[in-house]
Amino acid sequence: MSQKKNNGTLVTKINSSDVRVFYDQAEALHGVDLEIYENSVTALIGPSGCGKSTFLRCINRMNDVIEGCRITGKITLDNEDIYDKGLDVVQLREKVGMVFQKPNPFPKSIYDNIAYGPQIHGLAQNRQEMDEIVENSLKKAGLFEEVKDRLNSPGTGLSGGQQQRLCIARAIAVNPEVILMDEPCSALDPIATAKIEELIHELRQNYTIVIVTHSMQQAARVSQRTAFFHMGDLVEVGDTDDIFVRPEDKRTQDYITGRFG
Numbered sequence: 001m002s003q004k005k006n007n008g009t010l011v012t013k014i015n016s017s018d019v020r021v022f023y024d025q026a027e028a029l030h031g032v033d034l035e036i037y038e039n040s041v042t043a044l045i046g047p048s049g050c051g052k053s054t055f056l057r058c059i060n061r062m063n064d065v066i067e068g069c070r071i072t073g074k075i076t077l078d079n080e081d082i083y084d085k086g087l088d089v090v091q092l093r094e095k096v097g098m099v100f101q102k103p104n105p106f107p108k109s110i111y112d113n114i115a116y117g118p119q120i121h122g123l124a125q126n127r128q129e130m131d132e133i134v135e136n137s138l139k140k141a142g143l144f145e146e147v148k149d150r151l152n153s154p155g156t157g158l159s160g161g162q163q164q165r166l167c168i169a170r171a172i173a174v175n176p177e178v179i180l181m182d183e184p185c186s187a188l189d190p191i192a193t194a195k196i197e198e199l200i201h202e203l204r205q206n207y208t209i210v211i212v213t214h215s216m217q218q219a220a221r222v223s224q225r226t227a228f229f230h231m232g233d234l235v236e237v238g239d240t241d242d243i244f245v246r247p248e249d250k251r252t253q254d255y256i257t258g259r260f261g
Contacts, residue, residue, distance in 0.1 A: 013038040013178065013208040014059060019073035021054050021063065028054050031073070032234045034227055041200060041209045043223035043240065045216060046255065050229040052212045056180050059210065060096040061089055077178070094121055097171030101183040103163035105155030105170075110147050113155040113166055114138065117174040133173055141169035142199050161192025168199065172207070179203065181211040185218065197222050216256060220244055228252045 014036040021029040029051045036042045044052035054063070061082065063069045075082050082092055094117075106113050114134040115124075124130040134151070138144035143165040147158070155166050164184060171179055181200075185193040200209060200222045213219050219226050220240060227237040228251075236249045247253045 010040075011038040012036070013078065014210075015074075015076045015079075016055075016058070017074045019055070019058060019071065019075060021051070021058065022070040022072075023066070024068040028232055029058075030232045034234055034237060036208060036210060037225065038208050039204055039206070040225060041204050041211060041223040042225045042227060043219035044210065044212045044227050044229060045214075045219050046229035046235075048214075051232045052227075052229045053182055055229070055234075056182055056210060056212050059178070059180055060093050060098055062098070064089065094174050095176055096178045096180060097174070097176035099164070099167050099171055099179065099181045099184050102187050103160055103167050105158070105163050105166050107154065107156060109152045110138075110155045110158070110166060111151040113170050114173045117170060121174055123174065137169040137173040138166075140172055140203070141165045142195065142202075143169055159192070161188050161195060164188060164192070164196060165199065168196075168203075172203075176207065178208045178210070181209065183212050183214060186214060193218075216244070228255065230255065 012035045016032050016034045019029060019032040020027060032055055034055075044056060046052050057063045058071060058075060059082070063071060071083065077092070077095065081087070106116060108116070111134055114137050115130050118124050118130060118133050124133055135144060138147065143162060146162060155163065158166060168179070185196050188196065197218065200211065203209060211222065223240045225237065226240045226243040228235045228243060228247075228249075230251050236243065236247060236252045243252065244256060247256060
């Protein structure tokens with residue numbers, strides 16, 4: 001069920017209103033209205049090419065770098081329009097971290113992978129503060145005990161699951177408020193996937209998480225709310241239990257029961 005605040009109300013962290021995405025003349029997203037609540041996990045599900053990753057990339061303006069991509073409508077983060085002309089995109093991406101489908105550690109040491117973001121944003125005044133950020137980030141990502149004796153070894157030398165947790169540690173090192181995850185387990189084995197899912201459950205105490213996943217089982221395990229996308233439309237959104245057990249739209253029912261997708 002959805003995470004409730006002490007007074008029983010849900011706090012909206014991100015709100016999208018009539019969001020449309022165009023690649024040249026083709027419309028890839030058709031007027032998406034979606035509220036994403038603070039300190040909860042929202043899963044975006046749907047068949048390939050349905051617009052879920054396109055929507056995810058709107059939240060940190062990653063689509064800005066795609067030639068011919070145009071976005072209309074409004075997305076707010078803490079009631080601030082993230083597409084406002086005066087908004088600093090670097091600051092937005094400091095608040096909104098991203099973890100990609102394939103683990104992508106930098107070709108640097110484990111330590112330097114984590115220290116990279118805090119260095120850019122000036123978050124540490126000296127080596128001791130940086131050491132603390134690196135250690136805390138690795139601990140939050142459930143990786144510190146496994147790598148504490150080889151922080152100067154290359155991040156690329158870790159296993160796939162460890163690399164993905166390193167990327168999560170890298171994302172949280174700059175103190176984001178939101179973590180976007182684009183199919184973070186699709187390249188991982190079941191044991192590594194279970195560790196990432198456990199980690200997502202822990203992280204939602206302090207972060208707002210939006211995860212794109214092809215696995216309906218994963219969405220059911222990790223999220224409090226689920227949004228079902230189909231052919232560029234947001235078909236249905238609600239508490240995860242309701243979407244999987246009592247969907248209101250026949251398209252949601254058909255996708256969940258495996259009739260298409």
